[in-house]
Amino acid sequence: MQFDESGLEIVDQDECRDLLKRAVIGRIVFTHQALPAVQPVNFAVSRGDIVIRTSGRSRLATAAADTVVAFEVDDFDTEARTGWSVIIVGRARRVTDPREITALEALPLHSWAPGSRDTFIRVRSDLVTGRRIGEAD
Template sequence: MRLLSTTPIGRIVFTDRALPAVQPVNFCLHHGDIVIRTNAGSKLAAATRHAVVAFEADDFDLRTRTGWSVTAVGRARAASDPDEITRLAALPLTPWAPGQRDHYIIVTAEQLSGRRLHR
């Protein structure tokens, strides 16, 4: 989780029409959960409601051939409590994509794995 906190971009893996889908997202950690901000009408929002998802983030240095990758697997849920949404809106999580992004997806990691690459 410490490594995840060092990068703002990751990839969420979810199911879209019975097939695996991967989408890059910006995110932040909040009390050990992965928080993603998106549009309420997006495929990502619909596909991750109470679903098991994977989340991956990494950081690599091509010159030195070093880096790390972390994968989290857990259940995703949509924030629905107004107080929770207010707290999440105060996080340093500014969407990169244009448009209204007032829907929060919270992924609670149940499994974590990762690896480091060293020379």
């Protein structure tokens, strides 16, 4: 087991990818009007990448034009003071290929927000890091 300088356990990439499968909601960090923006989103994983479905007119869809973003998922037990966090950094892009869109439509990815969600954003998982506090799951 490895620990960072703060005493948090470092989670390896394989376990980070397993933890991603447990989460339903994540947070995407992107730039909007030259400022950082954070938005909660539901997501799916496809070929190791994060996939988000949104409106083509959303701030996220506008910002995800081959730009670097961060994506974070976590789970915490406040009573036991345990938890974990996984962060992915990579390029986000709008999916435009009709065959890829057809494949992504088959994912169990249904937006919680009202209205049409006709745009898929794919975040490439270039950098995957994770930390855990407290007992391992």
